[in-house]
Amino acid sequence: MGGEFSQNSTALKRWASKARTNFTIDMIHFVAAVLKDIFEHGRDYPWGRPDKCFKCGHYKVWGHGFVPRLFDGFSSPLLIKCYRCPNCCCVITLRPVSHFSRIQSSIETIRSRLQHRLEKGRWGPFFTLFTSRYRHWLSNLRRRIKAYLTEKWSQGEMAAFDWFITQGQVPVSVI
Numbered sequence: 001m002g003g004e005f006s007q008n009s010t011a012l013k014r015w016a017s018k019a020r021t022n023f024t025i026d027m028i029h030f031v032a033a034v035l036k037d038i039f040e041h042g043r044d045y046p047w048g049r050p051d052k053c054f055k056c057g058h059y060k061v062w063g064h065g066f067v068p069r070l071f072d073g074f075s076s077p078l079l080i081k082c083y084r085c086p087n088c089c090c091v092i093t094l095r096p097v098s099h100f101s102r103i104q105s106s107i108e109t110i111r112s113r114l115q116h117r118l119e120k121g122r123w124g125p126f127f128t129l130f131t132s133r134y135r136h137w138l139s140n141l142r143r144r145i146k147a148y149l150t151e152k153w154s155q156g157e158m159a160a161f162d163w164f165i166t167q168g169q170v171p172v173s174v175i
């Protein structure tokens, strides 16, 4: 019994170290970057290196290759730069500040299309391809307003969208 326990315990430790790695891989650092330039320059795009590790404050992070990420308007993934901290081992993935993490459309596009929908009551003819996506985002925004700002919020949905951004939240993500 004791042996089994220690076996399990080793397995748990192994899992924990993997889980820790999994938890740390998703650190995102937003930077000013133009997608068209990233597309054109590929691996030569001058991303700039973060001054320090954002997790542990270590003075230096090392280049850690690239990850492919899809963005609207580009038929193939763009190569996004990663860095790794030699001290705490976290991986920092850069992200153009024009885009929320995990969302291919730019913040500006999302905002203007939601605004159009709220003002005109329809999505407009050229949204057909992505309408379900936007509908999904609008319902996420409304759910978020209800949860965080409650029924008392009277400044409108777009003001709420902007407020969530100032709070570091993604206004259209699932809560």
Ligand SMILES: [Zn+2]
Pocket: 053, 054, 055, 056, 057, 058, 085, 086, 087, 088, 089, 090
């Ligand atoms: Zn670190």
